[in-house]
C-alpha cells in the first residue's frame with residue numbers, strides 16, 4: 001500500500017521533508033580491517049628510541065605491579081584484584097599519551113593505568129583493599145574514581161571534556177571500558193553525546209576476549225567493536241593492544257585530534273586477559289589452556305623487548321635497570337600494603353552531605369556510644 | 377537592603393512555572409557556571425515551558441538541548457560538575473527519569489562520599505512529578521520514595537510559588553546533588569509574587585506550618601498541600617481545627633517542626649500521593665510515633681495513593697488522596713480502645 005492508497009491520504013497533503021544532511025565521509029570513519037601493528041613490521045623503523053625505552057621500563061614495571069598485586073590477594077591483603085597481565089600495553093599507553101591537564105576515566109580493572117599516570121600504587125588499590133572507595137583526590141591527579149558499574153564512567157568523561165571546552169581549556173578526557181561494557185546503554189549514550197557535542201574524548205575499549213566468562217561473540221554481532229564508532233559519526237580504530245608502539249601512536253593521534261577540536265575517537269585494542277577475571281574466577285571453565293598458550297607468544301613485554309634488542313636499542317644492562325626499578329616499586333607497594341590502614345569508623349558519616357543531617361548526627365552518636373562501650 | 381526610599385517591588389500574579397523559570401534565569405545571570413540541560417529545554421523551553429527564554433538569553437551552551445538519553449544527560453552532568461560547572465538537569469517526566477537511576481544512585485548520590493569529600497557534585501535534577509493532570513501512563517508517577525531511600529541525595533518539593541523560586545535557588549546553590557520534585561499539577565497555580573522580594577521562606581531542610589490548628593496535624597508536601605488546606609477548611613464544620621505542616625524538604629527531614637506540631641495537637645495524619653507501602657509517610661509515621669508516643673491520642677494514620685501502578689487518567693481521581701478521604705481519616709483519629 002502506498003501512501004496515496006491509504007484511506008484519508010489526499011494528494012493535497014504531500015509534504016517535502018526538510019533537507020537532512022548525513023555525514024558524507026563515512027568511509028574514513030571505518031576501522032582498519034586488521035588490527036594496526038608497528039612492532040615486527042617495517043613501520044618499526046620509525047620508532048623513537050627514547051620513547052620506546054620509556055615504554056619498556058613502564059611495561060616491566062606494570063608487569064611487576066600486576067604480579068605484586070596478585071600476590072597481595074593471595075596473602076589476603078587485597079580483597080580482590082582484577083589483573084591486567086597481558087594488557088599492560090593498553091594501560092600504560094593510555095596514561096602516557098595524556099598531558100598533566102588531561103583526565104583519565106578508568107574502570108575497576110584499570111588501576112595500572114592510574115599508576116602509570118603517576119598515582120601511588122597503594123592509593124590506587126585502596127578500593128580493592130577495602131579501606132576506602134577512592135584512595136586519592138580525583139582533582140589532584142585528574143583521575144576519576146575507579147568505576148565499578150560498567151560503562152557508567154563514559155558519560156562522565158564526555159561531560160567533563162565538554163565542560164572543559166566550554167571553559168576554553170584544551171583538556172582531553174580518555175575513558176577506558178572493557179568489551180563487555182560496550183553492550184551497556186551508557187556506552188551508547190556516551191558515544192552518541194560525544195559525537196553530537198564533538199567533545200574532546202577518546203574512548204579506549206580493551207577487548208580482552210571475555211566479560212568474566214562470556215566471549216566477544218556472545219557480546220556483539222558487529223564485525224569488530226571499532227565498527228560501532230561509525231554509526232555515531234566518529235572514527236573507529238582497530239589496533240593491536242599488545243603492541244605498545246601501535247597503541248601509543250593511535251592513542252596519541254586520537255588525543256591530538258580531540259585537543260585540536262576534531263572530536264571524539266573510539267579505539268578497540270585487541271588484547272587478551274592472561275589471568276582469570278579476578279581471584280574469585282575459574283578461567284578453565286570457559287577457555288582452553290591452548291588458547292592462553294597461543295597468546296603467550298604475543299606477550300606485550302616480550303614483543304617490545306624483542307624489537308628493541310634486535311635493533312640494538314636495549315641491552316642486558318637496560319633490561320636489568322628496568323627490572324630493578326620495578327622491584328623497587330613492588331617493595332614499596334608491599335610495604336604500603338603490609339601496614340594496616342588506620343580507619344576511623346566515624347568517617348562513615350563524614351562525607352554523605354556537605355552538612356550533616358539530624359538523622360546522620362543521631363546515627364553517628366549511636367555508633368560513638370557503641371564504640372565507647374566496646375572500648376571499656 | 378538599606379535604602380528606605382526605593383519603591384518596594386510590586387508583587388504581581390505569577391505561576392509556579394514562571395517562578396521556576398525565573399529561579400534558573402537569576403541563577404544563570406549571577407553565576408556563569410550554572411548550565412541548564414535536558415530534552416527540549418532550549419528552543420521549545422521544555423514541554424512545560426519552564427525553561428522558556430533561557431536559551432535565547434544565555435545561548436545554546438548554557439541552556440542545551442541534549443540527545444534523548446536520560447543516563448547520558450545525567451552522566452554528562454556528573455562530568456560537567458567534576459569540572460566545576462553547576463548543571464541543572466531537567467528530566468522530562470517522573471517516569472522518564474528511571475533510565476538515569478544507575479547514574480543517580482551509583483554516582484551522583486555517592487561521589488562526595490566515595491571521594492571523601494574531595495569531589496562534591498552540585499547538580500540539581502528537576503523532576504516534574506505526580507498526577508492530577510489527566511496524563512497518560514508513565515506521566516504521573518510519584519517517585520519520591522526511590523529518591524528518599526538513596527543516601528547522598530537531597531530531596532525537596534515546593535508547594536507554593538514563593539517556595540518554587542526560593543527552593544530552586546537554594547538547590548542550585550547547594551554543593552550537594554538535589555532532587556527537585558516539581559508538582560506538575562501546581563505548575564499553573566498562582567500567587568502574588570515578585571522575585572525581587574527578599575525571600576521570606578527558609579531554605580532547604582525546614583518545614584513550615586501552613587495553617588495553625590489544635591485538633592490534629594496534617595503532615596504533607598508538594599501536590600497534596602492545597603488538598604490538605606482545603607480539607608482543613610472543610611473540617612472546621614466538623615469541629616476539627618487542623619494544623620497543616622508542609623515538609624518542603626523530604627531529605628533532610630525537619631523532624632523538629634513535625635514533632636513540635638504533633639506534640640501540640642496529639643494527633644497526626646500523613647498525606648501524600650505516592651503509594652503507602654514503603655512510601656515517605658511510613659517513615660514519617662514511624663518517626664512521629666518514636667518521638668511523640670506519650671503525646672499521641674491515636675495512632676498516626678496515613679492517606680496515600682493506593683499501592684498500584686498509576687491508574688489511567690479517567691480513574692486517577694479515585695487513586696489520589698482527596699478532601700473526603702482525608703476527612704474520613706481525620707474522623708478515625710477519635711480513637712477508642
Ligand SMILES: Cc1ncc(C[n+]2csc(CCOP(=O)(O)OP(=O)(O)O)c2C)c(N)n1
Nearest residue numbers: 109148149150178179180181208210211212
Ligand atoms: C553494570 C554492571 N553489571 C555487571 C557487573 C559485574 N561485572 C563486573 S566485571 C564484568 C565483566 C566485564 O567485562 P568487560 O567489560 O569485558 O571488562 P573486563 O573485565 O574484561 O576488563 C561484570 C559482568 C558490573 N560491574 N557492572
